[in-house]
Structure formats: structure tokens, C-alpha cells
Amino acid sequence: MSHSVVVGIDGSAQSRAAAEWAATEACRSGRRLRLVHVGAAENGTRAQPESAEDCLPPSVLSVRDRIAAALPGLELSCVRMGGSPPYALAAAGEREGLLVLGSRGLGGFTGMLVGSVGLHVAAHALCPVVLVRADPDGGAGAAGDVVVGVDGDRLGDEVLAFAFEQAACRGATLRAVESRALPTGPYVTRAPLDQCEIRDSLAEAELVRLQDALACWHDKFPEVRVETEITAHPAGRALVEASRAASLVVVGRRTPALRAAVHRLGTVAHAVLHHAHSPVAVVPHD
Structure with missing residues (x-):
């Protein structure tokens, strides 16, 4: 069994739904939840390979705080990673054994349910990858x-x-x-x-x-x-x-x-x- 459920988060509705799904999965399987944001630091500093919760976008911190409030017993961490999103997320998931992503990121095209990052990770990651789509009410079916x-x-x-x-x-x-x-x-x-x-x-x-x-x-x-x-x-x-x-x-x-x-x-x-x-x-x- 993997130690954590890793979820990629960028602040979009799809990634919020993915984080909620991953949190439920972590609770159900007795694992930790690890939220990973890949991108530049909020203050514009150069991204390190992995850094703690400082310099994360407010939208990402909001998701973290919402999950922490709803599931106080869940062991939760939230980090920022540098590098290319597909490769960084795939590597993070492979270390833990399970990766969860929203089925469309901020850069998705209208009508496409899976963005380029999700497709690339699903095609290349050596661990199971779960892609979650937000429903009209902003949640994911359970x-x-x-x-x-x-x-x-x-x-x-x-x-x-x-x-x-x-x-x-x-x-x-x-x-x-x-x-x-x-x-x-x-x-x-x-x-x-x-x-x-x-x-x-x-x-x-x-x-x-x-x-x-x-x-x-x-x-x-x-x-x-x-x-x-x-x-x-x-x-x-x-x-x-x-x-x-x-x-x-x-x-x-x-x-x-x-x-x-x-x-x-x-x-x-x-x-x-x-x-x-x-x-x-x-x-x-x-």
C-alpha cells in the first residue's frame, strides 16, 4: 500500500474536485494526503525542486484549509514543486503509488474534458492515475x-x-x-x-x-x-x-x-x- 495519496492542484474547479476525491480516498484507505502545486512561487522567486506551503497561491491554500477543516483527523501536507507539471506530477505520484488529477486544468480547451497535462501523465506515469471531473455543483460523484x-x-x-x-x-x-x-x-x-x-x-x-x-x-x-x-x-x-x-x-x-x-x-x-x-x-x- 502506498504511504500517501498525491493530488495535483492548481486552483481550478477540476483540481478542487480532485482534491476532495483524493481526501476521501486517503481517509478510506488510511493514507496521508499530499497536495502538490507545480509552478512559480507566488512572490515571483525561482521555484525550488520542492518547497513548503509558503509562496503558494491563495486558491491552493484555500483548498488545503477547506479539507483540513472538513477532515481534521486527516494527515495533510501541501507543497510547491518546480519543473514541468507533467513530469513533476508523475514523479510525485510514482514515489507514493497513486496520483489524482482534475480532468481539465486552467489551460483546457472548451469541450475537452482532459487537458494536455492529464493526458500526458496518464500516458506516462508508472503508477495508477485517477482523473476527476467536477460536476455542475462543483463536486465529484462518490x-x-x-x-x-x-x-x-x-x-x-x-x-x-x-x-x-x-x-x-x-x-x-x-x-x-x-x-x-x-x-x-x-x-x-x-x-x-x-x-x-x-x-x-x-x-x-x-x-x-x-x-x-x-x-x-x-x-x-x-x-x-x-x-x-x-x-x-x-x-x-x-x-x-x-x-x-x-x-x-x-x-x-x-x-x-x-x-x-x-x-x-x-x-x-x-x-x-x-x-x-x-x-x-x-x-x-x-
């Missing part, structure tokens, strides 16, 4: 299932471990969604079955296969209720739709085997980050 996107051919242990842990600590149902289209037919069989019966049997077999693949994780987390769903819809579309009633959507990002290889988000993760209605966790895996 109720609902934990939804995880599953690729039945490449089940990522890191992704499933994160999803089950989140469901367990929330007391939530884990909903595993896999996109897999069945053959279009026509189906030929010696048995006296019509095409609909054959298709239903194939769909049931795919569902059983997914349930069997998750059985070992259910054994590790027996308190977690697991629901499985096979859908013919594209994975991104299915997960975005599932996010409407979710507290968190978890997607994987494959990390390149070579250190010098290009890191990038897959099409599914990219679509979910831009369009999900709930916070989204991007979890790197081999």
Missing part, C-alpha cells in the same frame, strides 16, 4: 459500482488488483465489462437448435469464460460482489455508458517493454477519459 474494463485475452493483474481493492474499500459491487463480438453466423449444427438458441448459448459460454477468469480474484476478495457483462458494443462506448452509474471506472494502459519505447494511451482509455461521467483510473500494466 456513489455507485466500480466498473473495470476487461480484455479477456490479456487480463492485467495490476488493473484487476486495483479495481478489486477499490470495490472492497468502498463496499461497492465490481462490474467487469468486456467487449467481444460473437461470430455473425449463420451457425451450422447437428442439434435441432435455431439460430437464436445457438447465439444465446455462445453468449452464455463467453460469460462463463469471463466469470472463470475472475474467479481467482473473487477468492482473494470474497467480500466483493462481482457482476460480469459481455457486450457487442465497442469497449469505449460501453464503459462510458457504464460510467453514468459508477463511482469509478478503471481502465488499463499497457506499458512498453523497452524503456525508450513510446508511451501512449490506447483508444479505449482515451475515449473513456474524455467522455466518462465518473472519475477514471488509468492503471499501467505489463
Whole structure:
């Protein structure tokens, strides 16, 4: 378990929602909360690699004070870091094991739910990155299932471990969604079955296969209720739709085997980050 939940904060509504989500996560998991602001000092002095709470913008200090007042038992720190925001935030999250960001920063374009910093960090960080979008009332949703996107051919242990842990600590149902289209037919069989019966049997077999693949994780987390769903819809579309009633959507990002290889988000993760209605966790895996 990581020692702290790290959240990047710049004073925007999205980063305030991220800080609130991270504070709740820290309390729920028994960890510390570390607020990190990357930028120049308020008094114009040159930014040091890391400095204490002095010289932080008032908007950042306001968020810190609000969380401290609401959660007096939470161990909380707030620091300013120098450097490039994507790299500084990724490094801070990797040291602790979990990074939380707002899904759009101060420089975001209208209509884009994820800014360039969030996309870069989600594509490069070697720790799970949760991106939180502020709702119209300025908060972030907390109720609902934990939804995880599953690729039945490449089940990522890191992704499933994160999803089950989140469901367990929330007391939530884990909903595993896999996109897999069945053959279009026509189906030929010696048995006296019509095409609909054959298709239903194939769909049931795919569902059983997914349930069997998750059985070992259910054994590790027996308190977690697991629901499985096979859908013919594209994975991104299915997960975005599932996010409407979710507290968190978890997607994987494959990390390149070579250190010098290009890191990038897959099409599914990219679509979910831009369009999900709930916070989204991007979890790197081999």
C-alpha cells in the first residue's frame, strides 16, 4: 500500500474536485494526503525542486484549509514543486503509488474534458492515475459500482488488483465489462437448435469464460460482489455508458517493454477519459 495519496492542484474547479476525491480516498484507505502545486512561487522567486506551503497561491491554500477543516483527523501536507507539471506530477505520484488529477486544468480547451497535462501523465506515469471531473455543483460523484474494463485475452493483474481493492474499500459491487463480438453466423449444427438458441448459448459460454477468469480474484476478495457483462458494443462506448452509474471506472494502459519505447494511451482509455461521467483510473500494466 502506498504511504500517501498525491493530488495535483492548481486552483481550478477540476483540481478542487480532485482534491476532495483524493481526501476521501486517503481517509478510506488510511493514507496521508499530499497536495502538490507545480509552478512559480507566488512572490515571483525561482521555484525550488520542492518547497513548503509558503509562496503558494491563495486558491491552493484555500483548498488545503477547506479539507483540513472538513477532515481534521486527516494527515495533510501541501507543497510547491518546480519543473514541468507533467513530469513533476508523475514523479510525485510514482514515489507514493497513486496520483489524482482534475480532468481539465486552467489551460483546457472548451469541450475537452482532459487537458494536455492529464493526458500526458496518464500516458506516462508508472503508477495508477485517477482523473476527476467536477460536476455542475462543483463536486465529484462518490456513489455507485466500480466498473473495470476487461480484455479477456490479456487480463492485467495490476488493473484487476486495483479495481478489486477499490470495490472492497468502498463496499461497492465490481462490474467487469468486456467487449467481444460473437461470430455473425449463420451457425451450422447437428442439434435441432435455431439460430437464436445457438447465439444465446455462445453468449452464455463467453460469460462463463469471463466469470472463470475472475474467479481467482473473487477468492482473494470474497467480500466483493462481482457482476460480469459481455457486450457487442465497442469497449469505449460501453464503459462510458457504464460510467453514468459508477463511482469509478478503471481502465488499463499497457506499458512498453523497452524503456525508450513510446508511451501512449490506447483508444479505449482515451475515449473513456474524455467522455466518462465518473472519475477514471488509468492503471499501467505489463
